[in-house]
Amino acid sequence: MAAKESNSSGAGDPARTLELLWRDGSAAPAGRRGPRQGLTVDAVVDAALALADGGGLDALTMRAVAQELGVTPMTLYTYVPGKAELLDLMLDAVFLRMDRPPFGPDEPWRTRVTAIADANRALFPRHPWLVELRIVRAPLGPGVMNKYEYELAAFEGLGLDDVARDSALTYVLGFVQSGARAELDARAVERESAMSDGEWWDAHEPLLARALDESRFPLATRVGEAAAIAYNGLYDAAHAYRFGLARVLDGLAALGARAE
Amino acid sequence: MAAKESNSSGAGDPARTLELLWRDGSAAPAGRRGPRQGLTVDAVVDAALALADGGGLDALTMRAVAQELGVTPMTLYTYVPGKAELLDLMLDAVFLRMDRPPFGPDEPWRTRVTAIADANRALFPRHPWLVELRIVRAPLGPGVMNKYEYELAAFEGLGLDDVARDSALTYVLGFVQSGARAELDARAVERESAMSDGEWWDAHEPLLARALDESRFPLATRVGEAAAIAYNGLYDAAHAYRFGLARVLDGLAALGARAE
DNA sequence: GCTTACTTTATACACTGTATAGAGTAGCCT
DNA sequence: AGGCTACTCTATACAGTGTATAAAGTAAGC
Numbered sequence: 001m002a003a004k005e006s007n008s009s010g011a012g013d014p015a016r017t018l019e020l021l022w023r024d025g026s027a028a029p030a031g032r033r034g035p036r037q038g039l040t041v042d043a044v045v046d047a048a049l050a051l052a053d054g055g056g057l058d059a060l061t062m063r064a065v066a067q068e069l070g071v072t073p074m075t076l077y078t079y080v081p082g083k084a085e086l087l088d089l090m091l092d093a094v095f096l097r098m099d100r101p102p103f104g105p106d107e108p109w110r111t112r113v114t115a116i117a118d119a120n121r122a123l124f125p126r127h128p129w130l131v132e133l134r135i136v137r138a139p140l141g142p143g144v145m146n147k148y149e150y151e152l153a154a155f156e157g158l159g160l161d162d163v164a165r166d167s168a169l170t171y172v173l174g175f176v177q178s179g180a181r182a183e184l185d186a187r188a189v190e191r192e193s194a195m196s197d198g199e200w201w202d203a204h205e206p207l208l209a210r211a212l213d214e215s216r217f218p219l220a221t222r223v224g225e226a227a228a229i230a231y232n233g234l235y236d237a238a239h240a241y242r243f244g245l246a247r248v249l250d251g252l253a254a255l256g257a258r259a260e
Numbered sequence: 261m262a263a264k265e266s267n268s269s270g271a272g273d274p275a276r277t278l279e280l281l282w283r284d285g286s287a288a289p290a291g292r293r294g295p296r297q298g299l300t301v302d303a304v305v306d307a308a309l310a311l312a313d314g315g316g317l318d319a320l321t322m323r324a325v326a327q328e329l330g331v332t333p334m335t336l337y338t339y340v341p342g343k344a345e346l347l348d349l350m351l352d353a354v355f356l357r358m359d360r361p362p363f364g365p366d367e368p369w370r371t372r373v374t375a376i377a378d379a380n381r382a383l384f385p386r387h388p389w390l391v392e393l394r395i396v397r398a399p400l401g402p403g404v405m406n407k408y409e410y411e412l413a414a415f416e417g418l419g420l421d422d423v424a425r426d427s428a429l430t431y432v433l434g435f436v437q438s439g440a441r442a443e444l445d446a447r448a449v450e451r452e453s454a455m456s457d458g459e460w461w462d463a464h465e466p467l468l469a470r471a472l473d474e475s476r477f478p479l480a481t482r483v484g485e486a487a488a489i490a491y492n493g494l495y496d497a498a499h500a501y502r503f504g505l506a507r508v509l510d511g512l513a514a515l516g517a518r519a520e
Numbered sequence: 521g522c523t524t525a526c527t528t529t530a531t532a533c534a535c536t537g538t539a540t541a542g543a544g545t546a547g548c549c550t
Numbered sequence: 551a552g553g554c555t556a557c558t559c560t561a562t563a564c565a566g567t568g569t570a571t572a573a574a575g576t577a578a579g580c
Contacts (some may be wrong), residue, residue: 005479015467020575033578033580034524034526034575035528035576037527038528063566063580071529072529072530074529074530077524078526078527082568083569090426100417136448136495137494142466142471145476149478151477153479163486163487164503166484166487169504170500171500174504175438177438178434178437178438186396188394189396197397198512200274204274208400211402217409219413220405220408220409222422223412223426226421226424227427240430240434243427243431246511247431247514247515249511251508251510252507253514254510255505255510259544293545293548293555294555294557294558296546297556297557298559321535321536323537334559334560334561338557338558342537522579523579524577524578525578525579526569526577527577529572530571530572530573532570532574533568533569536566536567537564538562538564540561540562541560541561543558543559543561543566544559545556546555549552549557550563
């Protein structure tokens with residue numbers, strides 16, 4: 001099997017993956033021949049998390065994880081079937097460690113949904129690789145399950161049936177992830193280009209006579225300038241989140257009203 | 261400068277990039293020394309588009325583009341400064357070729373916004389690489405400018421000020437892109453794993469006693485099953501789009517009402 | 521003490537974007 | 551005409567990826 005660098009999750013042998021996801025840390029490996037293993041799956045996952053948290057998926061190479069742990073790259077393959085499964089384990093671990101404060105019984109749904117949106121948004125600065133990952137067929141480990149259970153409860157009282165509740169959660173999480181991705185992309189470009197948005201604009205603007213032609217693009221030039229002033233730059237992630245979340249909640253409120 | 265494979269846009273020398281974006285196809289290259297160029301920038305961009313449209317960014321390698329055009333890889337670098345700039349040109353070309361039927365003067369804003377959402381959604385099946393690309397500091401070429409001008413007009417009559425109009429457009433486009441990404445990710449995983457969602461589920465379900473424990477995860481198991489039945493699978497992109505777009509429009513309507 | 525299962529290591533492959541250096545071509549000036 | 555020079559195009563090279571494969575080392579069970 002070739003490399004392909006797909007950064008996807010949900011590949012590989014299901015039984016082995018699920019066994020790893022629900023593994024017991026306590027496992028006493030009694031009666032196995034050969035040398036005892038010098039590491040644990042948890043150690044591998046933690047080392048991988050440290051690398052990816054610090055430098056994104058680019059920094060997460062099997063060679064780097066191995067070096068971090070003081071072994072050669074191929075050693076990792078006795079703990080984990082491959083990189084795809086390692087990503088599954090990392091994702092479930094992050095979800096498992098999320099804080100899940102219980103909802104008050106008469107907390108309004110807007111507060112609860114805002115809370116889960118905020119909690120998900122808070123994930124990304126700490127784990128920037130989450131926006132690079134294709135999360136399809138989420139690994140059904142303890143982290144994923146607990147998170148899903150908890151977040152579905154946020155929609156209690158909105159008057160949605162089960163299918164609409166799942167759709168609503170997908171919708172909210174999609175919104176949060178979309179904004180986080182835009183924000184992290186913007187920050188990555190600033191870092192890689194060693195140029196702030198302001199510097200980039202200053203470099204381009206003198207050359208942009210054709211693009212910024214007010215007679216050809218009256219709306220674009222006017223609105224673009226107003227937005228640039230209001231955002232104090234090309235893109236204001238915090239503003240986009242506030243604006244979008246208010247729209248999301250209003251949209252859900254309209255759905256709830258219709259359902260009643 | 262090392263490779264890094266960042267698939268970003270908005271890098272490189274601004275003047276050169278802008279010159280390429282606003283290039284004249286008609287350019288008579290009179291009075292240049294040395295052999296005449298055997299290709300054109302347009303030919304390079306078209307070859308790159310054909311490759312990326314067919315096989316995503318994985319298929320878009322400088323070597324493949326060169327082979328398609330019957331030259332050696334390094335030849336491309338006389339037409340285009342590098343891969344990042346090539347991606348900028350591809351993106352602007354795609355936007356430039358979008359259909360932009362004029363809006364009727366008393367067409368309601370919901371119809372217009374739905375139209376631009378649909379048009380953007382329609383981009384992705386044809387150009388799957390659009391979801392893989394980090395679009396930051398969009399290349400300010402003719403395609404980007406015309407698209408922005410056109411799409412801003414869709415919000416006429418909603419009663420938004422300029423800043424809110426830009427935010428609303430960003431919000432709508434983010435929603436569409438987010439859904440398209442999820443859909444294409446799902447399809448890519450089906451292809452790469454050579455396993456449909458149904459087969460994947462059949463492989464996992466017998467092993468999932470712990471995950472699907474109804475007493476530990478009552479909501480998750482109930483809602484998950486209802487959704488799986490309703491979607492006829494793990495994920496129904498068309499359903500998510502319909503659901504989400506209705507929520508987006510309702511959210512914008514609430515904003516408009518507030519602004520009036 | 522031999523077999524056997526296991527852990528760990530070393531090497532190898534095909535592929536990426538592009539820096540660098542060189543070979544070949546043709547317009548311009550004397 | 552002949553040389554300079556700007557230009558196009560080619561060949562080679564580098565450091566890096568995930569992991570297949572094969573070999574070397576280790577310890578439990580008979």
